[in-house]
Amino acid sequence: MDAAVALVVELGGRALHRVDNGLAGFWVCADPDGNEFCITPP
Numbered sequence: 001m002d003a004a005v006a007l008v009v010e011l012g013g014r015a016l017h018r019v020d021n022g023l024a025g026f027w028v029c030a031d032p033d034g035n036e037f038c039i040t041p042p
Contacts, residue, residue, distance in 0.1 A: 001027060004039045 005015045005027050012032040024041040
C-alpha cells in the first residue's frame with residue numbers, strides 16, 4: 001500500500017490519513033480535484 005500511496009502523491013493527489021481497523025488498515029486519499037478514495041490491501 002505504501003507504494004500505491006506514494007504514486008498517488010507523485011501524480012498530484014494527497015494522502016489524507018491512514019485508518020487502522022485492527023486488521024491491515026487502509027489509506028484515505030484524494031485525487032487532485034479533491035475526490036476521496038481508499039487504498040486497501042489486496
